Amino acid sequence: MNTANLQQHGQDYRVAMQAAAYAFLERHQAEHLADEQTLFSRAVQHLQHALDVPQYMAENLVALAYGQLRSAGQRMQLDVATSSAATAMITDPASGLTFAVPVALIVRHLIATPARRTLRPVG
Template sequence: MNHTQPTHHQDYREAMQEAARAFLQRHQAEHLGDEQVLFTRAVNHLHLALEVPQYLAENLVGLAYGALRSEGQRLRLDVAASSACTAVLTDPGSGLTFTVPVAVIARHLIDTPARRTLRAVS
């Protein structure tokens, strides 16, 4: 088996993630004040219209949302250098590296009263 060619599974995931991204782009102006509704609509679209399993639809919409909101950003997550407890961010333009404990990310982005978690809700 040639490991450089994408598998059918990878092709499917990429196509469905692109469908999620296209949906988010098409409908983002309708939800300027509440991205949670946009996220949920995108998950429902993948699940109901394209018959993507719910768990996978949530995952793919999350990935598409992150890619869409990160366009034009220089910082990148260095997955190889990161660990379960530490995120390593790099700036390819400047060559700088930033190490951020996951606990700090959780404290400032998740464990706050005004947190914005994007997940499918009924």
């Protein structure tokens, strides 16, 4: 088997194992609405025990699948490349629109809300 075939086989394996992780997360997410860390850990254990995926790879693949699951159905994406320290650039790939959202606005409406004002900074 040549190097290109080995690389393709490895990529196919990772894609299949990530799909298995995604399916597990999707199937069991309702059981862990308040504790997503347990869901993540269970998915890693599932890949390890049921599919013999090494732990380091299982954790990586579950993280990728978890991100994929959380972004499913979300059209809007943060464009990190064009965002700055003061402005978050949010794009909608389906419509081609881009929105510039000041970070101060995000802080004011999501972080500095009355319900969160009682929280103290850590440190």
